[in-house]
Amino acid sequence: MTRNRQILLVARPLGAVAADNFRLVETELPALADGQVLVRHHYLSLDPYMRGRMDAGESYAEPQALGEVMIGGTAGEIVASRSDRHRVGERVVGMGGWQEYQIVDGECPGALRRVDSTLIPLSAYLGAVGMPGVTAWYGLQQLIAPRPGETIVVSAASGAVGSAVGQLARLRGCRAVGIAGGPEKCRAAVEEFGFSACIDHRLHGDTRSLAAAVAAACPDGVDGHFENVGGRVLDAVLRRCNPFARIAICGLIAGYDGQAIPLREPQLILLRRLKLQGFIVSEHLDFWPQALRELGELFTSGRLRHRESIVHGIENAAAAFIGLLHGQNFGKQLVRLV
Amino acid sequence: MTRNRQILLVARPLGAVAADNFRLVETELPALADGQVLVRHHYLSLDPYMRGRMDAGESYAEPQALGEVMIGGTAGEIVASRSDRHRVGERVVGMGGWQEYQIVDGECPGALRRVDSTLIPLSAYLGAVGMPGVTAWYGLQQLIAPRPGETIVVSAASGAVGSAVGQLARLRGCRAVGIAGGPEKCRAAVEEFGFSACIDHRLHGDTRSLAAAVAAACPDGVDGHFENVGGRVLDAVLRRCNPFARIAICGLIAGYDGQAIPLREPQLILLRRLKLQGFIVSEHLDFWPQALRELGELFTSGRLRHRESIVHGIENAAAAFIGLLHGQNFGKQLVRLV
Incomplete structure (x- = not known):
């Protein structure tokens, strides 16, 4: 019998997320029933939205139930199948949660998405060619609707979403200006992801100083803003917005700790x-x-770059997630499970 | 020679607007040059947007110049003409400013709009069938885009804009809920303007209490909000907004005094x-x-009602404007000059 290691949410955070909100348990996987498949997860995706699910209060989705496996996107391989729809060896992406294996109803449409990992590495389907990439694409394309020559500002610019926003904006003829925390992330935003400039918000302790930095980096003002952070960053960018600027609000990570x-x-x-x-x-x-088609083409042709932070082993997922909430990751945060 | 009485802006407000920000002067009107017309103003419109123009700082338009006649919408009659395009006796609407007469270049397209005052009283062209009505129409129709059955909240519900929003929303099959200051305004919102309910914000000293009142008046939540006030009102309504609610920001009168x-x-x-x-x-x-056509049809058929607060004489314009900023008017605030 295959043993499965899982991480459960066992307590809701009081303020900041703590390691003891989670518990690692080991279970035995039951035998597959007819129609079921067993997926072995190669990668678990860690994303800021999970913080919102940990609270019992309002979020845009049902809260994560206590005592159950934490939700999360996963990419893996089918290692056993009693379904006619899936064969052993297939690479699949799903919402398998924080665990090493998952038993999935192979007949359920949409539960697993088959992917081709010959041209695109499996992990990228959790990043630039997955949910974060589509997030970037949708917010930029449908809400900001950039026109060539415009200036687009992106916060958390070196992150999984932000780095894709900047690259897509540039490909649409815009000037992309990033905001990130620390010199390394800012350097990567410019050198790896093609931002014209990147502001280190840690160098600017108040809104006025940050707004002055935005003004310096955006001499023609701000026409569109992709907000992944909120708080002081949003205040500062709004001060430099041109008339009719569009602001896509994707994340307000600074408020996730309750206040x-x-x-x-x-x-x-x-x-x-x-x-x-x-x-x-x-x-x-x-x-x-439509978004995944464009992202996949850009990725395989080398015009969409990504960066990953990978920790190994399910036992390190909680610490990596807490690090993500504190901005300690760099690019897409993943847990490698194989 | 005709004498003209005018109100100039002579000092920018430090915080609240004060009577001595303005000065009443009397001047002689020069003779008309070729192509010019002389308009005698019957009504001067007082509107919250004027507060923003009084500051030197940023607004959405150039600040009102010091030492010049205060800007403002006017409705009047042509009393002398040296233009082939306008005849004496015509009723016209324009931006004549806070003065009894204005000399206008009759050849300048758009400077004067000829109106018919047989079915619609002249004053209504400054209210329900004028700029405030179109403001209501545009914000509701183009930004909130209401669907039948939805709940639309409107602040300053008995005002020139708010009362039109409520009536238009109801005509579109929505439930309109108002917010206004004081029992009289709330009663009028329901009895005259067809709001299903109207909340007296003066009865609710904090956001929590006001939000509870919004919840009680909107059992199905809020799908659209037309904001004329801002501050606590906006905070309270946002708490009761349904997913995908649309908020049209038309006025933030509470912030006009500087803070x-x-x-x-x-x-x-x-x-x-x-x-x-x-x-x-x-x-x-x-x-x-398009908006004026619908507003005019609704007005003449009795389906769009309005209310006016009228003071008499240009010498009372400043006090009436200060009253408007403090919510002392009721419906459209006008100054009658004849």
């Missing part, structure tokens, strides 16, 4: 006739095929 | 996937003919 961070100058929404719009990529499934 | 009022829970934009959009109706001139 609400006010938006300091909402009058700018009127003064500059701004549009701010929040979105969740999983609610726009109709755009995924 | 920025933060938006307390911007995370709701993401959690509820909201769209907030600021707009200025004068930037959407292409929609005016």
Whole structure:
């Protein structure tokens, strides 16, 4: 019998996420029933949205149940099948959760997506050619709707989503300006991901100073902003927005630890006739095929680069997730399980 | 020679607007040059946007110059003409400013709009069938885009804009819920303007209490919000917004006196996937003919009601404007000059 290691959510965070919110358990996998397949996960994706699911309060989705396996995107291989629809050896992407194996109903449409890992490495289907990439694509294309020559600002610019936004914006003829934490991430944003400039928000302790840095990096003002962070970053960028700028609100990681961070100058929404719009990529499934096609083509032709932070072993998932919430990752955060 | 009384802006407000920011002067009107017409103003429109123009700082338009006649919409009659395009006796609407007469270049397209005051009283062209009506129409129709059965909340519900929003929303099959200051305004919102309910924000000293009142008045949540006020009202309504609610930001009168009022829970934009959009109706001139046609038809058929607060005499314009900024008016604030 195959043993499975899983991470359960056992306590909701009081403020910051702590290691003891999670528990690693070992279980035996039951035998497959008719129609089922066994997926061995090669990679587990760690993403900021998971923080919201850990709370019992309002989020855009049901809270993660206590005592159950943490949700999460996974990429792996079918190692046993009693389904006519899947063969052993297939590479698949799904929402397998924080565990080494998952038993899946092979007949359930949409539960597993078969992917080709000959041209695109399996891990990229959790990043640039997966949910984070589509997030970047949707927010940029559908909400910001950039025009050539415009200036697009992106926070968390070296992250899985931000780095894709910057590259897509540039490919659409825009000037991309990043905001990231620390000199290494800023350097990567410019050198690896093609941002014209990247502001290190750690060098700017208040909104005024950060807004001045945005002004210096965006001499023509800001026409579009892809917000992954919120708080001071959003306040500073709004001050430099041009009339009719579009702001896609994708993440407000700074507020995930419970406290609400006010938006300091909402009058700018009127003064500059701004549009701010929040979105969740999983609610726009109709755009995924189109987005994944473009992202896949750009990736295989080398025009869409990505960076990964990989930890090894399910036992390190919680620590890696806490690090992600504190910005310690670099690019897409993954847990490698094989 | 005709004497003209004018109100100039002579000092920018330090915080709240004060009577001595303005000065009443009397001048002699020069003789008309070729092509010019003399308009005698019957009504001067007072509107919240004027507060923004009084500051030297950023607004969505050039600041009102010091020492010059305050800008403002006017409706009047041509009393002398040296233009082939206008005859004495015509009723016209324009941006004549805070003065009794204005000399206008009759050849300048768009400077004066001829109106018919047989079916619609002249004053209504400054209200329900004028800029405030089009503001209501544009924000509701183009930004909120209501669907039948939805709940639309409107702040400053008994005002020139708010009362039109509520009536238009109801005509589109929506449930309109108002927010206004004081029992009289709330009663009028329900009895005259057809709001299903109207919340007196003066009865609710904090955001929590106001949000509870919004929840009680909107059992199915809020699908669209037309914001004329901002501050606590916006905070409270956002808490009750349904996913994908649309918020048209038309006015933030509470912040006009200089202080920025933060938006307390911007995370709701993401959690509820909201769209907030600021707009200025004068930037959407292409929609005016369509809007004015509908507003005019509704007005003449009795389905669009309005209420006016009228003071008499240019010498009372400043006090009436200060009253408007403090919510002391009721419906459209006008100054009658004849």
